[in-house]
Amino acid sequence: MDADRKQPEEPKVLAFCCMYCAYAAADMAGSMRLTYPPNVEIILVPCTGRVEIHHILEALENGADGVCVAGCEEGSCHFSVGNLKAKKRVAYVKTLLEELGIDPDRVEMFHISASQGPLFAKVASEMTENIRRLGILKWNKQRG
Amino acid sequence: MVVAERKPIKEILAMMAEYKKILLVGCKGCVTVCCAGGTKEVGILASALRIAKKKEGKEFEVIERTLERQCDPEYIEQVASIVENDGIEAILSMACSVGPQYLAKRFNVPVYPALNTTFIGGALEHGVWAEFCQACGNCVIHHFGGICPVSRCSKSLFNGPCGGSAGGKCEINPEVDCAWHLIYERMKALGKLDDMAKVFPIKDWSTSRDGGPRKVVREDMKL
Known part of the structure; x- marks a missing residue:
């Protein structure tokens, strides 16, 4: 029966969102009743500069199939350069993933200002679609 | 470090x-x-x-x-x-x-x-480190304006640059400073250019692994 058929497993995307911009943009997307996939789980951070390389790796290791780091637009970080640091760290993680034979597209950096609710919804949808295309990481299958 | x-x-x-x-x-x-x-x-x-x-x-x-x-x-x-x-x-x-x-x-x-x-070195800026010492065991940098010719000259020369120095850079790589150019500029700033005319004798390398693995002993520190 159709009702008994198992739903295909969905990928999980973790989004580290800066409280000054991308998190507010996600909030705005909600206020605007814009839809984006429920695959994206948001973690509020005081600045993307707080996101360390091991935070991203441990997310992939422990259940996330993709990670996005969403910070302020370049030049408008509340802490001056936090988003630029995050951008470099994401680039470093990509090189590490390549070394590990994992598609570096699983990790992305985005710059979204607080007023860009629609952009957040678009980025969340595109990222989810990308990760769905890359598939669920082997060790994350049947995570229950 | x-x-x-x-x-x-x-x-x-x-x-x-x-x-x-x-x-x-x-x-x-x-x-x-x-x-x-x-x-x-x-x-x-x-x-x-x-x-x-x-x-x-x-x-x-x-x-x-x-x-x-x-x-x-x-x-x-x-x-x-x-x-x-x-x-x-x-x-x-x-x-x-x-x-x-x-x-x-x-x-x-x-x-x-x-x-x-x-190597033994130091930070040039955040995320960039360079070599400053080769642990030759007999420091001579005071003769060269505080710049080590052993580690920072590609040929470890002691008496001026080789022919590969051009525009302050070393021939091995245009991003590498010629140590002897740096020494010259430093000695000039210190008003000690005349010292550069002195010929530095052949360095005694016996302190630089000549006798195999090295050891430092401080009797006063031993328990």
């Missing part, structure tokens, strides 16, 4: 191929400062190794510790109970090569280096 950098993950994975449980040990000394083997780097490498093993569907456990230093036996002792009681199959050290040698001396399990020890 001693400057080091992580070996390629593939090389480390090949070392770890047969193990299921390892101890990954960082060092809070030089390699923390040069961002190669401190607590943060231990966390990153541990996570990367676990991901690689999960990808292969293999069981793998990493116990992470970062010691104050790995070049003193008393700190090495701090991981003794883990190595001896927790079923550790191998130790992976993120210190300079002194660390894994101390660990190997103390414990009867295979020890592997996760880093390549590169």
Whole structure:
């Protein structure tokens, strides 16, 4: 029966969102009743500069199939350069993933200002679609 | 400080191929400062190794510790109970090569280096380190305006630049400063250009590994 058929497993995307911009943009997307996939789980951070390389790796290791780091637009970080640091760290993680034979597209950096609710919804949808295309990481299958 | 950098993950994975449980040990000394083997780097490498093993569907456990230093036996002792009681199959050290040698001396399990020890140097800026010393064992920098010709001249010349110096750069690489250009500029600024006319005698290299591994003994410090 159709009702008994198992739903295909969905990928999980973790989004580290800066409280000054991308998190507010996600909030705005909600206020605007814009839809984006429920695959994206948001973690509020005081600045993307707080996101360390091991935070991203441990997310992939422990259940996330993709990670996005969403910070302020370049030049408008509340802490001056936090988003630029995050951008470099994401680039470093990509090189590490390549070394590990994992598609570096699983990790992305985005710059979204607080007023860009629609952009957040678009980025969340595109990222989810990308990760769905890359598939669920082997060790994350049947995570229950 | 001693400057080091992580070996390629593939090389480390090949070392770890047969193990299921390892101890990954960082060092809070030089390699923390040069961002190669401190607590943060231990966390990153541990996570990367676990991901690689999960990808292969293999069981793998990493116990992470970062010691104050790995070049003193008393700190090495701090991981003794883990190595001896927790079923550790191998130790992976993120210190300079002194660390894994101390660990190997103390414990009867295979020890592997996760880093390549590169040189004695300092930071030029955040994320950039350069060589400043080759531990020749007989410092002469005061004769050269505080710039070491042994480590910073590609040929370790003592009496002026070679023909490969052009525009203040070394012929080996346009990004490398010619040490002798730097020495000249420094001596000029110090008003000591005349000193450059003095011929420096052939350096006595007997302090520079001439007699094999070196040792420093301080009788007053011994217990």
